[in-house]
Amino acid sequence: MRAAVFENGKLEVVEGVEVRGPRADEVVVRIGAAGLCHSDLSVVNGTIPFPGPAVLGHEGAGVVEEAGAAVTRVRPGDHVCLTTINHCGVCPACSAGRPTMCRATFGKMSRPFTRTAADGTVEKLASFANASVFTERVVVKEVQAVPIPADVPMASAALIGCGVLTGVGAVLNRAKVGIGETVVVIGVGGIGLNAIQGARIARAGRIVAVDTNPRKEEVARRFGATDFVDPSGGDVVALVKDLLPQGADYVFECVGHPALIRAATDLLGWSGAAVLLGVPRSDAEASFLVSGMYMDKTIMGCRYGTSHPQFDVTRYVDLYRTGELLLDELVTKTYPLEHIHEAIHDLESGSLARGVLLL
Numbered sequence: 001m002r003a004a005v006f007e008n009g010k011l012e013v014v015e016g017v018e019v020r021g022p023r024a025d026e027v028v029v030r031i032g033a034a035g036l037c038h039s040d041l042s043v044v045n046g047t048i049p050f051p052g053p054a055v056l057g058h059e060g061a062g063v064v065e066e067a068g069a070a071v072t073r074v075r076p077g078d079h080v081c082l083t084t085i086n087h088c089g090v091c092p093a094c095s096a097g098r099p100t101m102c103r104a105t106f107g108k109m110s111r112p113f114t115r116t117a118a119d120g121t122v123e124k125l126a127s128f129a130n131a132s133v134f135t136e137r138v139v140v141k142e143v144q145a146v147p148i149p150a151d152v153p154m155a156s157a158a159l160i161g162c163g164v165l166t167g168v169g170a171v172l173n174r175a176k177v178g179i180g181e182t183v184v185v186i187g188v189g190g191i192g193l194n195a196i197q198g199a200r201i202a203r204a205g206r207i208v209a210v211d212t213n214p215r216k217e218e219v220a221r222r223f224g225a226t227d228f229v230d231p232s233g234g235d236v237v238a239l240v241k242d243l244l245p246q247g248a249d250y251v252f253e254c255v256g257h258p259a260l261i262r263a264a265t266d267l268l269g270w271s272g273a274a275v276l277l278g279v280p281r282s283d284a285e286a287s288f289l290v291s292g293m294y295m296d297k298t299i300m301g302c303r304y305g306t307s308h309p310q311f312d313v314t315r316y317v318d319l320y321r322t323g324e325l326l327l328d329e330l331v332t333k334t335y336p337l338e339h340i341h342e343a344i345h346d347l348e349s350g351s352l353a354r355g356v357l358l359l
Contacts, residue, residue, distance in 0.1 A: 002359075003113065003135035004340050005125060007052035011044050013338050017055065017115050017125065019137050024070040027145050029080060032154035033334075034133040035059035036343050036355045037162050038189060039279060043128065044344075047281050054126035055113050057357075058084050060133030061157035064145065071142045079152070080145040081160045081317075083309040084129040087143060100303045105130070112139050131161075134337065136359055146313040152320070155334055155356040156327035159190070160316050162304075163330065163354060166277065167194025167254070168201070169305020169312060175250050175275050177202040182244055184208045184267055185225070186236075187254035188216040190330065190354045191277050193223045195252040197326055200224025201319065204250075208243055210236060213350045223326060237266045247272055254278050261286040265299060273298040330354045 003017040022028050034057045042048040043056060064078045074080060087094050087102035094102050113125035113132070132138050148157055167190070171177050183199040185192050188211040199207045200223065208227045209220035217228040229239050241247070247269025253260050256278025264274040265288040276299065280286075288299070305312075319325035332352040335343045343355040 001136040002337055003055045004057065004337065005052070006043055006050070006054050006056050006128075009044070009046070011056060011340065013340060014115070017113055017135060019135070019139050020112050020114070022066050022068040022071075022139055024068040025142050026068045026139050027064050027071055027074060027142055028066040028137055028139050029062040029082065029145060030065050030137050031060050031062040031133050031135065031359045033061055033158040034357045034359065035158045035161070035163060035190070036340070036347055036357060038347070039129070039162070041344060041347065042279055047279065049282060050128065051126065053123065054128050055132040055135050056128045057134030058129035058131040059158055059162035060131065060138070061148070061154050061161065065137065068142070073142055074145050074147055078147050079150045079157070081148050081157050081313050082131055082133060082138075082140060083144050083146060083161050083165065083307075083313065084131050085144065085304060085307065085309050086130045086141040089143065097308065099308060100306055133158075134340070134357065143310070146310055148313065148317050152317060153328065155331050155358065156320070158356060159327060159330050159354055160313055163190040164194050164316055164325070164327070165307045165309065165312060166305040167191045168198035168316065168325070169307045170252060170275050170277055170302045171195055171198030171202055173306040173308070173312075174300060174302045175252075175273055177204050177250055179203040180205040181249040182206045182208075182269070184210060184240055184244070184248045184251040184264075185254060186210045186251065186260050186264060187278060188213070188220045189254060192252070192254040193219065193330065193353055195254060195277070196220060196225050197223040201324060206244065208240055208248070210240065215350070219353055222329065236260075236263050240267055244269070249273070250275065252277055256280040256284075258284055258286040262288055265289070265297070266292065268297045270295040271297065273300055275300045275302050277302055331356050334358050
C-alpha cells in the first residue's frame with residue numbers, strides 16, 4: 001500500500017508498505033481521511049526528534065476492516081475516529097479518569113509496518129504517535145478507535161482526533177473556562193481555532209484571537225473570536241491589554257515560541273492561567289517575571305486537551321451534529337496523499353485552517 005514515510009530527514013510517499021494483522025486487542029482500520037498537523041511537520045523539520053523510517057500522520061478517521069479476538073466495542077464496517085491515546089484502562093491514572101497520564105502511552109515505539117527491498121530484505125517501519133494515518137491501512141488498539149455515525153464526513157471526523165481534542169479539550173477539560181470569563185488565544189492555526197470555538201462553547205465573554213497573519217481574522221471571528229489582534233511590528237501585550245486592561249482569565253499559547261509563552265504570562269489578570277499548547281523544540285526554555293505571578297496566577301501544561309477520548313469524541317460529534325461545533329469549516333482544502341508536499345507548503349504559508357489528505 002501507499003504511505004508517507006519519514007526517513008533521512010525527508011517525507012516521501014512510497015509504495016509497497018504493508019501493515020501486520022491485528023492482535024487480540026487491536027483493529028485494522030482503512031483510512032478515509034487524515035489531517036495534516038503541525039506536529040507532523042515538527043518531525044520533518046527536527047523540532048520533534050523522531051527516528052526514521054516511520055509512517056507519519058496521527059489525525060485520522062476510517063472504517064474498521066479487521067478486529068482482534070478480544071475486541072468488543074467495534075466491529076468490521078464501523079466508522080471510527082482514531083485517537084493517539086492507547087491507554088491501558090487499569091493503571092492508577094486511568095482509574096482516576098486521567099487517560100492522557102497513562103504511562104502505557106509514553107516512550108513505547110511500535111513497528112507495525114514493513115517494506116521489502118529489492119534484495120528481499122524486510123525492513124520494519126515505526127508508527128508515529130501510536131497512529132500513523134498517512135497510509136491506506138493502520139493497526140491500532142481497540143481503545144483508540146471511537147465509533148462515529150457513518151453520516152459524519154471522513155474529512156471532518158479526522159480532525160477530531162487531534163486538533164479538536166487538543167484545542168477544545170484544553171478549554172473545557174484543562175482550563176475549565178467559565179461563563180463570561182475572558183480568553184486570549186495566541187496563534188490561529190488548527191489548534192488555536194479549536195481553542196477559540198472551545199471558548200465560545202464554554203460561553204466565555206471576550207475571546208481575543210492573536211495572529212500576525214491578518215487573513216486569519218475572518219476565520220477566527222467565524223469560530224467565535226470577538227476581537228482580533230495583529231501584533232506585527234508592535235507589542236502584543238500592550239495591544240491586547242488595550243482590549244483587556246485588567247488582563248485575561250485564560251491565555252492559550254498555540255505557537256510554541258518562548259517569547260509568546262512569556263507574553264502569555266504577562267497577559268494574565270489576577271488568578272489567571274496560561275495554558276501551553278504550542279510545541280517548541282525539545283530543548284527550548286521560557287522565562288517569566290516571577291513578581292508578576294504572585295496574584296494566584298498559573299502556568300499549565302496540557303497534553304492532548306486532557307482528553308477522555310471515548311467520551312469526548314462522542315460529545316464533540318454530538319455538538320457538531322447540532323451545529324455548535326464547527327468541523328466542516330476547519331477543512332480548508334483536501335488533497336490526495338500524493339500531493340502531501342503541496343499540503344505542507346500551504347500549511348506553512350498560513351493559507352490553511354486544516355489541510356486534509358483523502359485516501
